[in-house]
Amino acid sequence: MKSTVGLLMVALLSAAPSLAQERGQPAGAARAPAPPPGPTGLGRFVIGQPLAAVIGPLQAEWHTRVRAVSSWLDEEVTYGRPLILELKAPSHDALHQLLRRCPEVRVFVLPYYELPMPAGTPEQLVSGLYLVFHQGVLARIWCDDLPVVMQAFQSEAYGFGAGVRDTIASAEVVRCTDSASGQPRTVRQLTIATRTWQHGDVVAVGCQATRYYPGLRECFGRAQDYVLIKSCRLDAELLRCQSRVATEPWLSVSP
DSSP states (O other): OOOOBOGGGHHHHHTSOOTTSOOOOOTTOOOOOOOOOOOSEETTEETTOBHHHHHHHHHHHHTOOEEEESOGGGSOOOTTSOOEEEEOOOSOSHHHHHHHHOTTEEEEEEEEEEEOOOTTSOOEEEEEEEEEEETTEEEEEEESOHHHHHHHHHSTTTOOOSOEEEEEEOSOEEEEEOTTTOOEEEEESEEEEEEEEEETTEEEEEEEEEEEOTTOSBOOEEEEEEEEEEEHHHHHHHHHHHHTTOSOTTTOBOO
């Protein structure tokens, strides 16, 4: 299973202006077509729902109970056996630092989740679904399975369109040797390609991050991707707590 880029990477994206900001138009200019509706959550999970309205019904429907773990990657996960895991904080990585220092944050993980689709369309299986609650309210949905979620968002079933594309690159570069050609290369240390959808206060960002490691003779890059869905309003308080934890937001990774 792919590891996710840590929750702290989102701080940079959060600093960008909201897509909902109006752009000025000349007087008398034709109004641009309304953008397609955007996501308010993922499947049955809607940003802003109280914890009891999410986890309780899920336990009843799946006939299972929440199990506390330090890392869901250490659990024996079998497709077809529903699991609801709650992350606790014994280790030193970024996600557990957030849990330890922000006591009002609770993180639940669904190793597998069948993303509901409209009638006549097969459900889509996603893996590594994180539900992040702050002060008892669903503030973020985090998913490892970027290709499946992006395909669903852009399908006729959801109709959210292609989203807004952007690319962010770090100023730092890495000089290394291409392993295939043997030629020297200069690459950006970190590049993040994003695709963003917005519906009112709720923003969904699909991220593909590639990081190259300095100090190595041959070029070595690590690619990670994820989907983040959040409420800007609900996320503000969480970001304030998170900022007290972050030291190197680019380098943090989850379990």
